[in-house]
Amino acid sequence: MPDFDASTTDxxxxxxxxxxxxxxxxxxxxxxxxxxxxxxxxMYLYDDLGTALFEAITLLPEYGLTRADERLLRRYARAILExxxxxxxxxxxxxxxxxxxxxxxxxxxxxxxxxxxxxxxSAAALAKCRQELSGLGAVSLVGLETSYLEGLCDVTARRxxxxxxxxxxxxxxxxxxxxxxxxxxxxxxxRCLSPGDALLLGTDLEKTVAEMVLAYDDPVGVTAAFNLNxxxxxxxxxxxxxxxxxxxxEVRYHERERRIExxxxxxxxxxxxxxxxxxxxxxxxxxxxxxxxxxxxxxxxIPAMAQRTGFVCQAQWVDGEWAxxxxxxxxxxxxxxxx
Ligand SMILES: C[S@@+](CC[C@H](N)C(=O)[O-])C[C@H]1O[C@@H](n2cnc3c(N)ncnc32)[C@H](O)[C@@H]1O
Numbered sequence: 001m002p003d004f005d006a007s008t009t010d011x012x013x014x015x016x017x018x019x020x021x022x023x024x025x026x027x028x029x030x031x032x033x034x035x036x037x038x039x040x041x042x043m044y045l046y047d048d049l050g051t052a053l054f055e056a057i058t059l060l061p062e063y064g065l066t067r068a069d070e071r072l073l074r075r076y077a078r079a080i081l082e083x084x085x086x087x088x089x090x091x092x093x094x095x096x097x098x099x100x101x102x103x104x105x106x107x108x109x110x111x112x113x114x115x116x117x118x119x120x121x122s123a124a125a126l127a128k129c130r131q132e133l134s135g136l137g138a139v140s141l142v143g144l145e146t147s148y149l150e151g152l153c154d155v156t157a158r159r160x161x162x163x164x165x166x167x168x169x170x171x172x173x174x175x176x177x178x179x180x181x182x183x184x185x186x187x188x189x190x191r192c193l194s195p196g197d198a199l200l201l202g203t204d205l206e207k208t209v210a211e212m213v214l215a216y217d218d219p220v221g222v223t224a225a226f227n228l229n230x231x232x233x234x235x236x237x238x239x240x241x242x243x244x245x246x247x248x249x250e251v252r253y254h255e256r257e258r259r260i261e262x263x264x265x266x267x268x269x270x271x272x273x274x275x276x277x278x279x280x281x282x283x284x285x286x287x288x289x290x291x292x293x294x295x296x297x298x299x300x301x302i303p304a305m306a307q308r309t310g311f312v313c314q315a316q317w318v319d320g321e322w323a324x325x326x327x328x329x330x331x332x333x334x335x336x337x338x339x
Contacts, residue, residue, distance in 0.1 A: 026238050026277040033274075033281050033289070040230055040264075042176055042292040043121060043147075047233045051124040053226040055097055060222060062214045064322035069170055069202050070100040072326045076317045077107035083314055083328055084198060085164055091117040091155040092168040093148040093189075098129035100170060102136065104200075109138035119144045119151030148185075152192045165197040172204035172324070175259070175295040182295070183309055190310035195333035199311060205323035206296040209253045216260050216294065217251040224249030227262050227291055239275035246270060250288060259295040263288035302327050310335030 025044055032039035046054065058066035073080075081088075081104070088108060092101060095118030108114050116139050118129045126143035133141055144151040152167065159165060167189060174182050189199060206212075216223050227249045231242040250263040266283040273280040283289075302325065303313035311329035318325045 022237065022276065026274070029234060029238060029274060030277040030279050033277075033279060038281075038283070038287070038289040040234075040289050040291045044233060045226060045230050045292065046120075046122040046125065047229070047237075048122075048124040050226060050229050050233070051096070051122045051128070053222060053229060055128070056222050057218075057226060058099075060215075060218045060220070062218045063216075063223075065172060065204050065215065065324060066100065068319035068322035068324035069172075069326070070103070071321070072202075072317050072319050072324065073100050073103040073170075076326065077103045079317070080104065080200060080315075080326070080328055081107055081111065083330070084166060085196075086112055087163050088112070088166050089115050089117070089155070089159060089163050090166045090168065091119060091152060092170070093119055093152065094169070094171070094173045095120050095129050095143075096122075096125045096171065098132045101129075101168065102133055104168070105133065105136055105139050109136060114139045116141050117144055117151070117155045119146060119148060119155070121145065121147055149188055149192070152189065156192050165193060167193070167197070167199045169199060170202040172202050172294065172297075174201060175204060175297070176293060177295070178257075178259075178293060179295060183305065186305070186309035186311070190331055190335065193331040195331050197331045198314075199329040199331075201302075201327045201329060203297045203302060203325050203327060204294070205299060205318075205325055206258060207323050212253055212260055212296065213251050216262060217249070221249075223251075223262075227264060230291055231264065234274060238277055240272065240277075241274075242272055243270070257293075257295065258297075259293050261290055262292040262294075263290050297325070299325055307332075 028041040032041055057063050098118055105114055105116055118126055120126050123145050126145055130141055130143060133139060144154055177185055228244050231244055234240040235242055246267050247264045248267055250265045252261045254261055265288045266285060269285045271280060271282045306313040306329045310332055312332045313327055314330050315328045316325050
């Protein structure tokens with residue numbers, strides 16, 4: 001990460017897309033497509049077009065998740081902040097466009113000057129975030145275009161004595177990890193924090209299968225375009241030759257794992273090559289590539305997750321219209337030396 005002067009505000013730090021990033025993408029695709037259930041890594045859904053399509057998804061009537069998240073933040077921003085002492089700096093993992101975060105930052109800015117670090121691998125998301133929050137005078141925004149934990153390490157290195165760090169992980173993005181990986185990731189976050197720091201975790205709760213499937217399979221086809229765009233990105237950035245018209249967006253609910261899965265189904269037997277990944281593979285008719293998982297939660301399992309990962313769940317707020325919870329976790333001093 002390039003260094004910067006933390007007193008300057010309103011910037012996005014964008015390391016140039018380098019050959020290492022392209023090689024990482026190629027390797028992730030190579031590994032994913034070599035599995036028995038073929039996979040494509042979901043973090044690459046968010047190029048500029050993918051980011052714009054995700055923004056559009058958040059406006060779909062069928063996708064109630066973002067609106068629920070935002071209602072909770074708007075309604076309970078002050079209640080959330082009452083749990084935190086003065087002198088808070090805020091970091092957000094996978095901030096996206098930051099629209100919802102405005103409510104929390106605005107409430108905090110009424111209390112004290114705020115430095116906000118949105119962390120996202122998408123430059124387009126960070127640019128949108130900066131635009132969205134530009135009206136918040138008392139908030140200094142320092143965007144970090146990097147991965148979650150790299151960004152968080154960077155932020156913790158910049159904290160001043162006595163400051164409390166509030167980490168936001170909203171939108172149920174934690175559900176994109178499988179459950180053991182989610183807990184390992186939360187433990188990693190905890191290792192970066194000091195006792196008393198906090199994590200505000202947004203979690204989408206289970207609802208009827210029909211509601212959950214429709215949320216990821218809207219009739220307009222925006223989510224399908226978001227999913228298919230990953231193939232277009234591979235074609236463009238890794239010299240692939242996917243014919244997009246020969247793949248179909250498919251959404252499934254996995255009962256045992258309690259997760260929505262997005263797949264791309266091959267409509268016919270076809271051979272695809274991806275030059276930068278040095279890969280040629282034959283996809284059979286009906287075979288799928290799994291692109292994203294969205295695990296769903298029970299409200300009651302979340303405090304136990306906090307405890308297993310070095311936190312104490314201090315409070316939960318649940319939306320009345322769409323089952324979604326905001327969970328405030330505080331870094332448990334007793335877990336300071338967790339392995
Ligand atoms: C599901 S969107 C959520 C956006 C926003 N937090 C919300 O709740 O609407 C996930 C965001 O995380 C970013 N992202 C995905 N994987 C990432 C990673 N490994 N490191 C940093 N950002 C990542 C994406 O670019 C995207 O903006």
